[in-house]
Amino acid sequence: xxxxxxxxxxxxxxxxxxxxxxxxxxxxxxxxxxxxxxxxxxxxxxxxxxxxxxxxxxxxxxxxxxxxxxxxxxxxxxxxxxxxxxxxxxxxxxxxxxxxxxxxxxxxxxxxxxxxxxxxxxxxxxxxxxxxxxxxxxxxxxxxxxxxxxxxxxxxxxxxxxxxxxxxxxxxxxxxxxxxxxxxxxxxxxxxxxxxxxxxxxxxxxxxxxxxxxxxxxxxxxxx
Amino acid sequence: xxxxxxxxxxxxxxxxxxxxxxxxxxxxxxxxxxxxxxxxxxxxxxxxxxxxxxxxxxxxxxxxxxxxxxxxxxxxxxxxxxxxxxxxxxxxxxxxxxxxxxxxxxxxxxxxxxxxxxxxxxxxxxxxxxxxxxxxxxxxxxxxxxxxxxxxxxxxxxxxxxxxxxxxxxxxxxxxxxxxxxxxxxxxxxxxxxxxxxxxxxxxxxxxxxxxxxxxxxxxxxxx
DNA sequence: TATTAATAAATAACCAGTCATTTATTTAAA
DNA sequence: TTTAAATAAATGACTGGTTATTTATTAATA
Numbered sequence: 001x002x003x004x005x006x007x008x009x010x011x012x013x014x015x016x017x018x019x020x021x022x023x024x025x026x027x028x029x030x031x032x033x034x035x036x037x038x039x040x041x042x043x044x045x046x047x048x049x050x051x052x053x054x055x056x057x058x059x060x061x062x063x064x065x066x067x068x069x070x071x072x073x074x075x076x077x078x079x080x081x082x083x084x085x086x087x088x089x090x091x092x093x094x095x096x097x098x099x100x101x102x103x104x105x106x107x108x109x110x111x112x113x114x115x116x117x118x119x120x121x122x123x124x125x126x127x128x129x130x131x132x133x134x135x136x137x138x139x140x141x142x143x144x145x146x147x148x149x150x151x152x153x154x155x156x157x158x159x160x161x162x163x164x165x166x167x168x169x170x171x172x173x174x175x176x177x178x179x180x181x182x183x184x185x186x187x188x189x190x191x192x193x194x195x196x197x198x199x200x201x202x203x204x205x206x207x208x209x210x211x212x213x214x215x216x217x218x219x220x221x222x223x224x
Numbered sequence: 225x226x227x228x229x230x231x232x233x234x235x236x237x238x239x240x241x242x243x244x245x246x247x248x249x250x251x252x253x254x255x256x257x258x259x260x261x262x263x264x265x266x267x268x269x270x271x272x273x274x275x276x277x278x279x280x281x282x283x284x285x286x287x288x289x290x291x292x293x294x295x296x297x298x299x300x301x302x303x304x305x306x307x308x309x310x311x312x313x314x315x316x317x318x319x320x321x322x323x324x325x326x327x328x329x330x331x332x333x334x335x336x337x338x339x340x341x342x343x344x345x346x347x348x349x350x351x352x353x354x355x356x357x358x359x360x361x362x363x364x365x366x367x368x369x370x371x372x373x374x375x376x377x378x379x380x381x382x383x384x385x386x387x388x389x390x391x392x393x394x395x396x397x398x399x400x401x402x403x404x405x406x407x408x409x410x411x412x413x414x415x416x417x418x419x420x421x422x423x424x425x426x427x428x429x430x431x432x433x434x435x436x437x438x439x440x441x442x443x444x445x446x447x448x
Numbered sequence: 449t450a451t452t453a454a455t456a457a458a459t460a461a462c463c464a465g466t467c468a469t470t471t472a473t474t475t476a477a478a
Numbered sequence: 479t480t481t482a483a484a485t486a487a488a489t490g491a492c493t494g495g496t497t498a499t500t501t502a503t504t505a506a507t508a
Contacts, residue, residue, distance in 0.1 A: 038356030042266035046498065056455050058500085067498070129353020131415045132262030142416045167439075172424075173432035180404025180433075183411065191355045192366045200396075208397035209404075215391075216440025270464065271490095280489045285465070 025063045027053040029077060030119075032070045037122050037190070041071060041130050071130070075137055078123040079144045085110060089152060100160030105210050107153060108178065112206045115186050124183070125190045150175050166217050174217065181209040249287045251277040253301060254343070256294045261346050261414070265295060265354050295354070299361055302347040303368045309334060313376060324384030329434050331377060332402065336430045339410050348407070349414045374399050390441050398441065405433040 031052025035044035046067060047057045064070045089107055115121040124141070131138035153175045160166035185205055193199060255276025259268035270291060271281045288294045313331055339345040348365070355362035377399045384390035409429055417423060 040264050040266050040353060040357060042264050043357060045496090057498090058456075059454055061499070062453070065499095125352055128349055128411060128415050129264060133264060133267060138415055139418075146416060169436065170428075170432055173429050174436060176408050176424075176429060177401075177405045177433045177436050180406070180408040181401045182404070184400050184404040184407050187352060187407065191352050191362055192370060194363075200400075204394075205397050205400060208394055209401045212393065212398060212401050212440035213436065214440070216436035216438070269462090281464090282466080282490065283488050286487075289465095291464070 024053070025073070026077075028055070028060050028063055029070065029074050032074055033119065033122055033126075036071065036074070036126055041067070041126075041133065068134075071126075071134065072137060075123055075127065075141060078120050079141065082111075082114060082120070082145050082149070085114065100156050100163060100165050101214050103156050104153065104160070104178070105214070107156070108182065108210060109206055111149065112182055112185075112202050115182065116189075116202050121186045122190055124186060149179065153178060160217075169217060178213055181205065248277070249297070250301075252279070252284050252287055253294065253298050256298055257343065257346055257350075260295065260298070260350055265291070265350075265357065292358075295350075295358065296361065299347055299351065299365060302344050303365065306335075306338060306344070306369050306373070309338065324380050324387060324389050325438050328377065328380050328384070328402070329438070331380070332406065332434060333430060335373065336406055336409075336426050339406065340413075340426050342414075345410045346414055348410060373403065377402060384441075393441060402437055405429065 028049065031049040032044070034052060035049045039045070039048075044067075046060060049070070050057050050060050053060070060070075064073065089103070089110070124145075127134075127138050127141050154171040157166065157169070157171040157174055161168055161171075185200060185202060188200060252273065255273040256268070258276055259273045263269070263272075268291075270284060273294070274281050274284045277284070284294075288297065313327070313334070348369075351358075351362050351365050378395040381390065381393070381395040381398055385392060385395075409424060409426060412424060
């Protein structure tokens, strides 16, 4: 991640070389995530967070004005890729001639992929633990991640029902059936999984889950 | 918030001071749950917990030796009814001639009922937030609640497969499909639900969920 | 040198847990 | 029955340790 150093001396113009790397705030957030998750927000010590980034306590205040600001930045950082992904996919549903079931499968698989990344999957767990202290943050996450995701999924569900591909169902509840297993896996990994055991395979879980869900929601059809 | 007067005779009630009732530890735990959930374990103040029970700080130490002890007692209190319930039900599966699907439905409905009780449903959320600080507690909950529940459900699933009632599936994953929606609802209620909106109906959600799940897992049959 | 980055030390709150003291209730002597 | 110990329950000021944030100082770069 180093920029080309001042091998080419340029005194006045060009990108200024700084010891402060661009990635510094990100590195601090990485440490913050680790500490927030393992000690809780109140229990996490700034000094420990700094240590993860190879800095001393005071230095993190050059990048974040407070502990709370770190938490907010952490959540913000995790949110963008998710909502983008979903609205993007949903926008293409009606255009192509894919089956709704395939679109749905694809969405869940992509989501599973995202959330299997610790940096993204840990955030909902953090919010669950801190929602009482930071209700605005929980509300933000609800809107930007959960409701955006639900909306995208419900769109496809309704589309599938409309087409006669899916049985009639209430998408408001069906979406919870669909997302629940994924959430459960995220929580399992971040809370209950032990080091000494074979981890649950996201891939197999999602495959099994989609198999049951699709079988449960598809209308029996002669052929297509 | 005054005491119900003593059963024996007493002429005047002095509001300032109350005799130690048997229920006192439970009242303290109720307050602890509220504070732990809204501030996190580290952020919760003993004085606030005490206030919920109408006591002063020092008094809670007559009942619990430390904050950590309160947390442990809180989890312990919530655990017993759950595991009892499940092992009890599972034990009766093979005896009667119910369909596996009906047994499963019943189990999920009973579980939903239990977890819709705030005192029980809040505990997994608490553990998710504090698993890093109290790994033994997370492990305890995993074994006593999650694995006990999973085991009971998987028993019924395997029974249903064996009977030819259910399609072949891997119970290890199917149980996650089944429990996930319930977990999602618990988290929704405890983390993201707003006061200004119609709450999601457990009953309707579970009905929809079971409908999809059963439809997804049942073998098509002529008649029964 | 001037400026920015980083640090280490200092400050100011905060709060778990303790304990000397107060208050209600019970016991039993008068 | 009245009254005065004795006991049980509850209190809240206080202590000690911890840590977020600020400030003074040093180091590195342009």
